[in-house]
Amino acid sequence: MDCTQAQDLLLDELDAALEPAERREVLHHLDDCEPCRAFAGLQRQLDAELRDRVPALVLDAGFRRTLEVRLAVRQPWPEWLPELAYVVGAALATAASVLVLPFPVSSTWWIGSALAGLGLFVHSLVARALCGLDARAGC
Amino acid sequence: MEDDRLHELVRQRSYAEAFEGLLDRYQNKVYRLAFSFTRDRARAEELAQDVFVKIWQVLPRFDARASLSTWLYAIARNTCLSALRYDARRRMQPLDETHEPAARTFEGGAGTDLSGVWSLVDRLPEAQRRVITLFYLEDRSLREVGRLLDMPEGTVKSHLHRARRALAGAMKAEGAR
Numbered sequence: 305m306d307c308t309q310a311q312d313l314l315l316d317e318l319d320a321a322l323e324p325a326e327r328r329e330v331l332h333h334l335d336d337c338e339p340c341r342a343f344a345g346l347q348r349q350l351d352a353e354l355r356d357r358v359p360a361l362v363l364d365a366g367f368r369r370t371l372e373v374r375l376a377v378r379q380p381w382p383e384w385l386p387e388l389a390y391v392v393g394a395a396l397a398t399a400a401s402v403l404v405l406p407f408p409v410s411s412t413w414w415i416g417s418a419l420a421g422l423g424l425f426v427h428s429l430v431a432r433a434l435c436g437l438d439a440r441a442g443c
Numbered sequence: 444m445e446d447d448r449l450h451e452l453v454r455q456r457s458y459a460e461a462f463e464g465l466l467d468r469y470q471n472k473v474y475r476l477a478f479s480f481t482r483d484r485a486r487a488e489e490l491a492q493d494v495f496v497k498i499w500q501v502l503p504r505f506d507a508r509a510s511l512s513t514w515l516y517a518i519a520r521n522t523c524l525s526a527l528r529y530d531a532r533r534r535m536q537p538l539d540e541t542h543e544p545a546a547r548t549f550e551g552g553a554g555t556d557l558s559g560v561w562s563l564v565d566r567l568p569e570a571q572r573r574v575i576t577l578f579y580l581e582d583r584s585l586r587e588v589g590r591l592l593d594m595p596e597g598t599v600k601s602h603l604h605r606a607r608r609a610l611a612g613a614m615k616a617e618g619a620r
Contacts (some may be wrong), residue, residue: 315604319578319585346611353560356578359484360618361475368466374496 305333314344319352389429394421458502473519479576480523494519563613571606
């Protein structure tokens with residue numbers, strides 16, 4: 305084993321335990337190699353200092369309080385409403401069906417189209433409610 | 444709360460409960476990840492806030508192609524990288540174009556309070572600095588560092604080795620002065 309291999313294994317040992325055979329070989333190399341012994345000593349000292357002086361990084365309760373304030377002014381799409389895509393889809397379907405109708409449009413057609421859009425909206429609400437009742441529905 | 448349960452809550456669209464669970468489980472990890480990018484506690488906390496605001500906004504769009512933690516860490520990394528780019532641009536702006544006080548420098552900034560060997564870590568190249576910081580913050584787990592930085596364990600290890608060699612060199616040089 306040369307010095308490069310021994311030093312690589314010494315560094316590996318700081319990350320995770322070596323195999324017994326590798327460990328024996330490294331120890332054998334260290335017996336006869338002063339530079340690698342110095343390298344090992346310095347690396348162990350460095351590891352100990354990094355470990356002992358690692359900054360404690362844990363957030364306190366203030367983090368949640370600040371986050372709640374930030375989130376309060378940025379309410380997402382309300383959970384009780386169907387997804388935005390449904391609402392936009394219903395609006396577009398209504399608009400499209402009204403636009404393609406021959407003119408003059410009778411009030412029956414207008415009402416029918418609006419009801420179709422409303423139906424889609426209500427359908428999405430019911431589907432969502434069912435999803436909430438049965439998590440296995442795969443919604 | 445375990446990831447499976449969080450996943451289930453998102454699937455059921457119980458976003459508020461899922462978000463609480465995500466905060467409980469990941470807020471400190473996200474904070475530490477942000478710290479590995481910024482080396483500044485206050486800035487890392489701000490970025491952790493930004494990450495969770497984004498998570499709250501996009502949680503309904505989580506599509507379960509990746510695990511929740513992978514998805515969350517990707518958002519956290521992207522937020523940190525964007526913030527660093529923004530801060531770098533601000534630092535490069537001529538003074539007469541800046542109307543606010545000069546942007547804080549992260550390395551050695553007011554919130555860093557790192558001393559001894561950890562102050563030497565600041566001199567390492569960025570990738571090595573992030574890896575070695577997270578390695579010690581995350582209880583010396585190569586796997587966890589790999590997950591947080593989206594790097595194979597072998598790459599984490601190689602950055603770590605280079606960082607250790609460079610730090611040992613710096614320690615020796617400091618000792619020789």
